[in-house]
Amino acid sequence: MDKSQNIRIRVDEVNFFYGPRQILNRISLDIFNQCVTAIIGPSGCGKSTLIRLFNRMNELVPHSRLEGKIILDGEDINSSLRNVVDIRKLVGMVFQKPNPFPKSIYENVAYGLEVNGVKDKLFIEEKVTDSLKKAALWDEVKDRLEESALRLSGGQQQRLCIARCLAVEPEVILFDEPCASLDPISTKKIEELCWELKKDYTIVIVTHNLQQAARIADYTAFLYLGELIEFGETDKLFTVPQNKKTEEYLTGKFG
Amino acid sequence: MNLHAKETWYRRLFAVTAFSTLIFLAGIIVTLFHGAWPLFREVNVIDFLAGRAWYPTHTPPEWGILPLIAGTMTVTAGAMLISVPLGVGSALYLYEIAGKEKHFIKPLIEILAGIPSVVYGFFGMAVAAPFIRNFLDLPVGLCAFTASLILGIMAVPFICSLTEDALRMVPKSFREASLALGASRWQTLVKVIVPAAGSGISTAVILGMSRIIGETMTVLMISGGAAVIPKSIFSPVRPMTSTIAAEMGEAAMGSLHYHALFGIGLVLFLMTLLLNITAEFISRRFRLKLGLTQ
Amino acid sequence: MNTKMIIEKIGFALLVLCILITLFFLGSILYFLSIRGFPALSWEFLTSFPRSGMTKGGIAPAIVGTFYLTVGAMMVSLPLGLACAVYLCEYSPKGVWVNLIRLSINNLAGVPSVVFGLFGMSVFVKFFDFGISILAGSLTLGILALPGIISAVQEALIAVPYSFREASYALGGTQWTTIRKVVLPAAMPGILTGVILSIGRIAGETAPILFTAATFYSRFYPKSLFSETMALPYHIYALMTEGTHPREQTVIAYGAALVLLLLVLFISALAIYLRQKQRSIHG
Incomplete structure (x- = not known):
């Protein structure tokens, strides 16, 4: 299969700065359609910063500056013709810590639809059910949709956040260390979910858990001190790393 | 030792x-x-609270403070109409829109908060009242409307800074989550941040109201001083605080008038106490709701 | 541009309007008081006594009186407030009493200033028989300032990292030495800012001194703690509402209001400056 047909996001020579500090250094990388791409590396290497460029969340940080291009479906996402709100609808995000709103479970999932102008109550209801099912949370919450989302357990909250994200019908989903604050059982559920979701979505996941990357990712990128050290199919990167740094990291010499 | x-x-x-x-x-x-x-x-408590005539120096005197309560309420309601939108709006501006100019605007608002109430009163009497009288063609400029306006301005910085504190307590993650779903900044503000800070903002509003009710010098100087139930917001009124301040000097120590002024003080105190306790109660629930403890 | 963005533009414009209106009011107060008050100011105005039935002369005794009252109030509220905040932040065992104390501080902060006046009059003027005097006024103002000072000090104490205290205990410091040598010095800039802000507030308070300290006119500077005194904020009020020459008195009142405003603004600007300097040091 011709891979270049299948590129969803192309990162082209990206430099990124917070004030005078350079966080990302000349990163180029392709994210393929309907694949899970993992980004690994020690803390502070710029993993989260990188994926936050894909939905322009880094704009929220004052004094930040981007050089280079992020191309989504052939168009620069930072081009003045594109609206940040549309990008974020297309590229969903699940955060490190579950962050449901202090609203009911139902309202949480419906929120994305409402802010995007959906008025049809019946459609919203269908979409909420559907998203909760896809996020494998439906059975646990179907009888308590009006309860506050803050009363769910951490793992449930994270799956609710995934459902909330799915309801907007994104095509790409960014996971920013989604299991960092979860227990092993919840982690397993989320991983299974990623596996399931990649049939319909393009997934980018940041993780500092190497096993997790090995288990769920088709492609893996290794970032170190803001530079992309190695990028390739997960099997190859984990078994025969090309770069000495990658090998050292995978074998636990640093990190 | x-x-x-x-x-x-x-x-x-x-x-x-x-x-x-x-x-x-x-x-x-x-x-x-x-x-x-x-x-x-x-004097029976009910007659005191609900009596429609306050004539402390007549013979026989009448001790109804309803006109004074009505005066306080009129002025307070008017002031809230000005200070709540301006105070909350300014806080939202500082929270969501202001960039570098915040370092310049926040001290200015603090200055507004630091101006003594007698200066506000003086400004109201010497500048605002004559202006309003001419502008609206009123018989008197010293009336409930002018008092409300000045009190409203006075309360803006107070409500603004408490509201801003409440907004800052809302976890950043809510904002990120909402923006990541494709909500605009305005939608995020209105649908997520403000509801999450809701009880904190109501605390700010209640405390602001308590402040306005207890404010003395401004109303003493501007409200016009007529102890009758106001017919319109352009009538002169005599709120409770200004009654105490204005009449204590004339009331003979130990006279019934003197004790009646303490009675007004007591009613005033209980009103503000009730508001303060309500605010305290709501603010505790607010911290619990956001999972904050202190 | 879609509707969502248009609504956002309108919403933001409304918020900008709010802040502009607020600043407009601030601007007009400063403008009118400066323009009309400035001509009245002179060295003589600041240093002389009122003359010719309040229509001429200066405001010196009012300035001096306000100075005495403010210093007196601070002498009451500073030690009490400091100690109370230290107790609540550093010593306080949790419990019913401490909660009650916190509750009473919060409510004391909300008591209308004229009620403080009633309290001061019945307790200090009448019961302790200090009469209408600087002493009674200072005590009343001091109690009024207390909740503000306590919360300012508490805020400063909470900002001191817990690790400082641990370090001191680990070196064998007792609780009191830790507070005195480590916590208070570290919190000092914050405390100072809070205290200066309270001074500004107290200097401008009027209602509490109406029946406890203030007099409309006096031919002398106050002689002792038991003398009644003129005070700047009360002087402004009295010029506008009493006396027989409203027109001439208003001119003097503009000057007095400008002096009070400048005094208070100078004090709060000092506090704001100190705080920003402190923030830039601590990042």
């Missing part, structure tokens, strides 16, 4: 000073009740 005993002694000393605040509050309550007591032996 050994070290341990010395430590204990310090602890006790500090405890005593901390208790002094309790004693002062108790002292205020006792003083007000004690001062008002002789009045309530002669």
